[in-house]
Amino acid sequence: MSGAREQFGSRIGFILAAAGSAVGIGNLVGFPVGAAKNGGGAFLLMYAIFVFAICLPVMLAEMSVGRHARKDPLGAYRDLSGNQTHWKLAGWLSVITPFMIAVFYMVITVWIFGYLFAAVTGDLELLANPDTFATFINSPRIFAYMVVVVAVVYLILQGGVKEGIEKAAKLLMPALFVMLLGLVVFVLMQDNAMAGVEFYLIPDFSKITASVVNGALSQAFFSLSLGMGIMITYGSYIDKRADVPGSAKLVALTDTAVAFTAGLMILPAIFSFNPETNPAELSESSIGMIFTYLPQIFLALQSSIGYLGASLVASLFFLLVFFAAITSLVSIFEVPVAALMDEKDMNRKPALLILGVGMIILACLCALSFGYVEFLTTFTNYADTPKSFFDIVYDVFYDTILPLNGFLICIFVIYRWKKANFNAALDEGAPNYKGSFFERYVDISVGTFIPVILLVIFINTVALKYF
Ligand code: PHE
Numbered sequence: 001m002s003g004a005r006e007q008f009g010s011r012i013g014f015i016l017a018a019a020g021s022a023v024g025i026g027n028l029v030g031f032p033v034g035a036a037k038n039g040g041g042a043f044l045l046m047y048a049i050f051v052f053a054i055c056l057p058v059m060l061a062e063m064s065v066g067r068h069a070r071k072d073p074l075g076a077y078r079d080l081s082g083n084q085t086h087w088k089l090a091g092w093l094s095v096i097t098p099f100m101i102a103v104f105y106m107v108i109t110v111w112i113f114g115y116l117f118a119a120v121t122g123d124l125e126l127l128a129n130p131d132t133f134a135t136f137i138n139s140p141r142i143f144a145y146m147v148v149v150v151a152v153v154y155l156i157l158q159g160g161v162k163e164g165i166e167k168a169a170k171l172l173m174p175a176l177f178v179m180l181l182g183l184v185v186f187v188l189m190q191d192n193a194m195a196g197v198e199f200y201l202i203p204d205f206s207k208i209t210a211s212v213v214n215g216a217l218s219q220a221f222f223s224l225s226l227g228m229g230i231m232i233t234y235g236s237y238i239d240k241r242a243d244v245p246g247s248a249k250l251v252a253l254t255d256t257a258v259a260f261t262a263g264l265m266i267l268p269a270i271f272s273f274n275p276e277t278n279p280a281e282l283s284e285s286s287i288g289m290i291f292t293y294l295p296q297i298f299l300a301l302q303s304s305i306g307y308l309g310a311s312l313v314a315s316l317f318f319l320l321v322f323f324a325a326i327t328s329l330v331s332i333f334e335v336p337v338a339a340l341m342d343e344k345d346m347n348r349k350p351a352l353l354i355l356g357v358g359m360i361i362l363a364c365l366c367a368l369s370f371g372y373v374e375f376l377t378t379f380t381n382y383a384d385t386p387k388s389f390f391d392i393v394y395d396v397f398y399d400t401i402l403p404l405n406g407f408l409i410c411i412f413v414i415y416r417w418k419k420a421n422f423n424a425a426l427d428e429g430a431p432n433y434k435g436s437f438f439e440r441y442v443d444i445s446v447g448t449f450i451p452v453i454l455l456v457i458f459i460n461t462v463a464l465k466y467f
Helices: 011-022 025-037 041-069 073-081 085-120 124-128 132-137 142-158 160-188 193-202 210-223 228-237 243-272 286-343 350-366 388-429 439-447 449-466
Strands: 380-382 384-388
Touching: 011 160, 011 228, 011 243, 011 286, 025 041, 025 085, 025 193, 025 210, 025 243, 025 286, 025 439, 041 073, 041 210, 041 243, 041 388, 041 439, 041 449, 073 228, 073 286, 073 388, 085 124, 085 132, 085 142, 085 228, 085 286, 085 350, 085 388, 124 286, 132 142, 132 286, 142 160, 142 210, 142 286, 142 350, 160 243, 193 243, 210 380, 210 388, 210 449, 228 286, 243 286, 243 388, 286 350, 350 388, 380 449, 384 388, 384 439, 388 439, 388 449
Parallel strands: none
Antiparallel strands: 380 384
């Protein structure tokens, strides 16, 4: 687009927007349950190490590439590689991946909005019924909810970086922190809450198997919004005086703190609901947890805090998850929007409209693939399992391509853009970074074991998933 590139107005605005991207459904529900089932404190420790030792350097690579190139991921890979075709392909991958992940994330956000709506209108009995979810996702009502979610994302993004994304993050993130803390305090005051805290935190190292290690690393990688072009794009909206390493550390810290705190909400809630909870029975997926298990807990609350109280707690919970999902959705959708604006010289609104229409079509295809339309429900078959359209988008982009994108950015910064340029870019605006232990660590790790680990995860996923 002609004119000066849009920018975040303040350092805190950038940090909140990036943290808003990172804090999502995965932090609030996926992480606590995963941690509790897979070794408690032992999992937490391993997760924290992965966040800071493996994911944070990748985040630095993404942000510095974006800030230096001042372009969307496609333009950044192209310009910094001197127009090399294979690196342009990596750029394409960094734009298509978020677009496709946005499609399925959108569908889940729509469900959350639907449940928020039901909770606000006091329909807890309906939500707690185990059959409701299956009926709900196949009801035409979800298209009405989709209109609302698309409208919210559109309204935020049309405001641009400073007046849209940054303003929304400054409003939604503090609200999210307050709601989360409020719910934690409430849950910890319930009977038997401490059993949940113990279950969540007491380490059990015997649970740490190879697949748990792999799962923890993947979770950390997704949770920090890496491999999706997001940090490249957001990085392109900060100026040269901004401290990239310092900001990235705060984003990683906030994301991890929210995930940890969410565990102090979910696990005690489960245990106070049913002191006999058998850990093995905890739902495998965040989806089952949000849409079936937790609503039963909210309904049970009616007997202790009354109808209004229980509805209020349920509404707060879904509002919290909804806010987290919206700031993630905004960030991921901004990537293709930035690409159209930069590459095709388009204005923001037409870019949003074109991508919005494409996105709605694909999101409808996903939404219809849970039984409503047979063809989409049994779209294909691999590893001896029938897969729906939604499954494919999830498996291919969320589960498979992300570590590949992480591998590519590491190789790119060190071997194509070159270490010296990468370091010089990180030093700008960060006087304390130069010569620090962290700088030496990033310097070595991004060119060696981090890409190797990400490549192994990628190959392993391909081998296990599709054959
Ligand atoms: N960090 C997000 C989460 O934990 C992942 C994500 C980010 C998904 C942005 C989509 C878009 O849910």
